[in-house]
Amino acid sequence: DPLYTKFVSLVKSDPVIHTLLPLSPKGEICDVNGVCIDAAEDEFFRLTTKEGKLTVERDVVRTKTPEFSAILQFEQDPVQILDALLPLYLNSQILRALQESLASELAARMSAMSNAAARA
Numbered sequence: 001d002p003l004y005t006k007f008v009s010l011v012k013s014d015p016v017i018h019t020l021l022p023l024s025p026k027g028e029i030c031d032v033n034g035v036c037i038d039a040a041e042d043e044f045f046r047l048t049t050k051e052g053k054l055t056v057e058r059d060v061v062r063t064k065t066p067e068f069s070a071i072l073q074f075e076q077d078p079v080q081i082l083d084a085l086l087p088l089y090l091n092s093q094i095l096r097a098l099q100e101s102l103a104s105e106l107a108a109r110m111s112a113m114s115n116a117a118a119r120a
Contacts, residue, residue: 004097005104013104020093
């Protein structure tokens with residue numbers, strides 16, 4: 001279970017514990033207090049400028065199961081599919097945790113520098 005800071009906004013980040021294995025059917029992420037949320041939806045962030053200032057826009061994309069074709073079939077054995085996908089899944093989740101931690105650190109640095117400049 002990696003523990004990392006989840007980027008929420010430029011002024012807020014939350015410590016979370018993300019259970020990688022066993023796989024959760026809902027994709028739950030739990031914080032240090034044991035409060036869990038469903039993180040099955042994909043999130044992506046855009047760094048943009050608004051009125052001359054850097055801002056982060058957050059979007060959520062969720063694919064509903066009924067949108068998949070009914071004729072979709074897997075010919076491989078489920079164990080082969082899991083063996084192929086599990087390393088990719090673990091790598092992507094660890095990379096996501098590192099990226100969220102880095103985004104949280106950079107946001108904290110930006111906030112600290114802004115506060116220091118305002119006091120000077």
